[in-house]
Amino acid sequence: MENNFFEKVYQVARQIPHGKVTTYGAIGQYLGSPKSARMVGWAINKSAKKNVPAHRVVNKQGLLTGKYHFDGVTLMEQLLENEGVVVKNNQIQEMEIYFWDPNKELI
DNA sequence: GAATTGACGTTCT
DNA sequence: AAGAACGCCAATT
Numbered sequence A: 001m002e003n004n005f006f007e008k009v010y011q012v013a014r015q016i017p018h019g020k021v022t023t024y025g026a027i028g029q030y031l032g033s034p035k036s037a038r039m040v041g042w043a044i045n046k047s048a049k050k051n052v053p054a055h056r057v058v059n060k061q062g063l064l065t066g067k068y069h070f071d072g073v074t075l076m077e078q079l080l081e082n083e084g085v086v087v088k089n090n091q092i093q094e095m096e097i098y099f100w101d102p103n104k105e106l107i
Numbered sequence B: 001g002a003a004t005t006g007a008c009g010t011t012c013t
Numbered sequence C: 001a002a003g004a005a006c007g008c009c010a011a012t013t
Helices: A005-014 A024-030 A034-047 A075-082 A102-106
Strands: none
Touching: A005 A024, A005 A034, A024 A034, A024 A102
16 A cells, blocks of 8 residues: 555565666666656665665666675675675676566566 | 765766 | 766655
């Protein structure tokens, strides 16, 4: 019932499979507003305290922009690498392979 | 109550 | 081609 922006972000973020990552723009696009990527990141900021894997959500560059928001600066990289994602210099390598699009996969 | 900021992305110059 | 500015909506201060 809560078709709020945040609720959608939570739902999508939780359904991201392991070893996969998505971008704020992808989620924003899923919400129907690709320009609202900022709100997505902001929503995830709040969801960081929930069971939402914020470390699987990065910007379109594959850069771990919000790594400083984690408990540790290396925590985000560790989590991603732990799932099999190769992170180098705060950036995801071969992100195209790890990219998970909610519109395409989740429907 | 109003102004500013914010885990981004697109578009214009 | 590269750089700068704008747009989105909500929450925080």
